[in-house]
Amino acid sequence: MRFIVCVKEVPESIDVKFDLKNNKIQDESISTTLNPFDQFILEEALKLKKDEDEIIAISIGTPQTKKVLMKCLALGADKAILLSDNVFIGSDTFATAYTLSKVINKIGDFDIIFCGQQTVDGNTAQVGPELAAQLKIPQVTYVESIDKFEGKKLLVKSQTDDGFKIVESQIPVLLTGIPPSSFTPSLPPLRNIIAAQNKPCIIWNFENLGGPRDKYGSVGSLIQITKVYYPPPREKGIMIVEEPITAVEKLIELLTKDKVI
Amino acid sequence: MELKFTEEQEMFRESVREYCQRKITPVALEMEKTREISIEIKKGMAELGLLGCTASPEYGGSGLDAVSAGVIGEELARADPTGSIPVFYLVQAAWGFVLNKYGTEEAKKEVFPKVIAGEYFLGIATTESDAGSDVGGTRTMIKKEGDGYIVNGEKMYISGVREAAEGGGGHLTIAKQNPELGTRGMTMFYLPLTADGITPTYIDDLGREGISCGGFAIDNVKIPKYYILGEENKGFYIVHEGYEFARGLIAVICAAAGLKSLENGMNYIKERKCFGTAIGKFEEINFRLAEHYTRLNMLRDLAYKSLWTIDREQQGKGSRFETSKAIAMAKMFASDWACNAINDVMQWQGAFGYSKECPDQAAWRAIRSFALAEGSKEMMKMIVARELLGKEFIAYK
Numbered sequence: 001m002r003f004i005v006c007v008k009e010v011p012e013s014i015d016v017k018f019d020l021k022n023n024k025i026q027d028e029s030i031s032t033t034l035n036p037f038d039q040f041i042l043e044e045a046l047k048l049k050k051d052e053d054e055i056i057a058i059s060i061g062t063p064q065t066k067k068v069l070m071k072c073l074a075l076g077a078d079k080a081i082l083l084s085d086n087v088f089i090g091s092d093t094f095a096t097a098y099t100l101s102k103v104i105n106k107i108g109d110f111d112i113i114f115c116g117q118q119t120v121d122g123n124t125a126q127v128g129p130e131l132a133a134q135l136k137i138p139q140v141t142y143v144e145s146i147d148k149f150e151g152k153k154l155l156v157k158s159q160t161d162d163g164f165k166i167v168e169s170q171i172p173v174l175l176t177g178i179p180p181s182s183f184t185p186s187l188p189p190l191r192n193i194i195a196a197q198n199k200p201c202i203i204w205n206f207e208n209l210g211g212p213r214d215k216y217g218s219v220g221s222l223i224q225i226t227k228v229y230y231p232p233p234r235e236k237g238i239m240i241v242e243e244p245i246t247a248v249e250k251l252i253e254l255l256t257k258d259k260v261i
Numbered sequence: 262m263e264l265k266f267t268e269e270q271e272m273f274r275e276s277v278r279e280y281c282q283r284k285i286t287p288v289a290l291e292m293e294k295t296r297e298i299s300i301e302i303k304k305g306m307a308e309l310g311l312l313g314c315t316a317s318p319e320y321g322g323s324g325l326d327a328v329s330a331g332v333i334g335e336e337l338a339r340a341d342p343t344g345s346i347p348v349f350y351l352v353q354a355a356w357g358f359v360l361n362k363y364g365t366e367e368a369k370k371e372v373f374p375k376v377i378a379g380e381y382f383l384g385i386a387t388t389e390s391d392a393g394s395d396v397g398g399t400r401t402m403i404k405k406e407g408d409g410y411i412v413n414g415e416k417m418y419i420s421g422v423r424e425a426a427e428g429g430g431g432h433l434t435i436a437k438q439n440p441e442l443g444t445r446g447m448t449m450f451y452l453p454l455t456a457d458g459i460t461p462t463y464i465d466d467l468g469r470e471g472i473s474c475g476g477f478a479i480d481n482v483k484i485p486k487y488y489i490l491g492e493e494n495k496g497f498y499i500v501h502e503g504y505e506f507a508r509g510l511i512a513v514i515c516a517a518a519g520l521k522s523l524e525n526g527m528n529y530i531k532e533r534k535c536f537g538t539a540i541g542k543f544e545e546i547n548f549r550l551a552e553h554y555t556r557l558n559m560l561r562d563l564a565y566k567s568l569w570t571i572d573r574e575q576q577g578k579g580s581r582f583e584t585s586k587a588i589a590m591a592k593m594f595a596s597d598w599a600c601n602a603i604n605d606v607m608q609w610q611g612a613f614g615y616s617k618e619c620p621d622q623a624a625w626r627a628i629r630s631f632a633l634a635e636g637s638k639e640m641m642k643m644i645v646a647r648e649l650l651g652k653e654f655i656a657y658k
Contacts, residue, residue: 190310
């Protein structure tokens with residue numbers, strides 16, 4: 001079996017600074033990590049993995065993104081592929097899914113594609129479903145656990161608005177995962193971190209993937225970010241320091257004046 | 262020149278930091294009362310591969326170099342203000358390095374798997390009532406008898422006595438085999454504290470409550486030949502390699518504990534108001550912060566450089582003396598500088614800083630020990646002066 005896990009490097013904290021001139025996050029201001037949704041689904045893949053199976057982690061990013069792929073290798077993935085090229089810059093979810101589909105087609109046969117349900121920075125939850133559409137394979141989203149995997153069939157538990165459902169699917173399939181509240185990400189032990197340094201981590205660029213250039217990056221995107229800005233600061237509030245009855249009267253007066261009531 | 266950690270070291274740091282945040286920091290101050298490191302923490306450290314991490318992979322270790330071992334020590338020191346876990350770690354990392362380098366195959370196969378699994382404690386026992394940094398003053402004796410050796414004497418102020426005596430394991434120990442040869446007649450060996458003839462005693466230390474301190478009487482204890490480290494009569498030289506590894510780790514740990522305390526202090530002085538203004542605005546406080554921060558970062562750099570000299574020496578690119586000097590320079594002021602910073606942080610926090618609820622008081626008590634442990638600061642000055650002026654300027658010769 002070959003499992004492919006798509007992962008993303010995301011900011012470690014929500015306290016990020018924006019490059020307002022270039023409409024993007026100020027890269028140098030942040031420390032980054034593996035998207036927690038992706039780590040969860042990687043760990044689900046690892047639970048299914050038998051000795052003869054192969055897990056390939058793939059990611060799109062800068063050379064620095066290699067660090068999250070190295071973490072995937074330390075957690076148990078066998079091989080990693082980093083897609084890094086200026087051509088990929090500015091990709092929206094559609095172009096990202098296209099790029100991922102190109103690399104997956106280049107890899108060849110696969111059985112299950114694993115994606116995090118969403119990333120903690122973009123929060124779109126679109127890349128997985130769009131990738132399944134590009135690859136023309138079925139998908140199950142909001143997967144909380146893989147309960148059974150026998151032969152070519154798997155049973156997964158998928159979250160819904162008011163509970164969960166059990167879905168049976170054939171392979172190949174794409175799963176997007178969302179961790180249950182009980183999930184605690186594993187920490188790679190030192191010996192696995194050391195072993196990861198000897199696992200293959202390949203860097204591919206646009207030339208390696210081929211295809212029309214205008215399908216990639218901002219050119220191939222359906223969405224363009226036109227402006228990045230900080231929300232306006234909250235206006236100063238009004239403090240009413242009076243006896244309770246007077247304070248309530250003043251509050252009613254102010255709310256009436258502003259036509260709130 | 263490139264001053265940066267390797268990708269692998271950064272991954273070690275990330276993994277250990279996350280573990281510490283989850284499992285160590287939330288319960289660290291409990292060790293002041295429980296006076297032990299919980300089994301859960303020992304097990305967690307073992308699973309991550311932190312115990313005996315300098316042992317070679319063939320014995321189950323990760324074969325870490327000194328700088329990498331420092332990265333782990335730094336994270337543990339940030340996480341545990343009582344200093345108990347950093348000591349538990351550093352002793353086993355440093356003396357694991359010595360056992361790995363000088364131990365026999367048989368001893369390594371016997372001891373390392375259990376140390377790495379967190380079942381055994383591997384310590385160091387050189388200090389005696391009348392011989393601390395002056396190892397040459399050792400009175401414990403070892404002599405050959407039949408196929409093995411007999412040891413007699415007493416060790417004192419030793420970390421991890423209870424851990425090894427009750428849980429299993431032992432201490433790398435030094436004794437005189439040929440007293441007439443002075444320091445050239447000393448032999449180093451592994452001494453299991455569960456052996457017949459060992460009687461432990463315990464001492465209440467000022468800090469580091471989670472790891473025991475004590476001594477043990479050694480009464481006609483028999484050890485097999487394969488417990489000898491390196492060659493007979495070469496113990497004095499071997500022991501210094503372990504000291505240096507430990508001293509380098511201590512310097513990193515002091516810097517980390519001091520910097521962590523400054524972070525606590527910064528959070529406090531930004532919020533705490535006096536005369537209607539944040540006390541962090543007062544120069545009496547923020548100038549001190551700037552000085553401590555600068556000094557502790559100098560220490561951190563020097564400490565990592567000293568560990569790097571150990572790695573260079575192991576690769577055959579540096580000399581013994583170069584390492585000794587770099588390590589002594591790093592450790593010389595490590596405890597003083599960190600304690601001074603922590604003491605100021607306690608002061609900034611007023612009465613809370615003096616309460617047992619404040620983690621910084623625990624850090625101060627722990628870090629104070631390192632002005633003495635593994636070689637006093639006075640001894641560090643002596644080493645640096647010796648390397649600068651030559652052996653003929655050693656005062657006691």
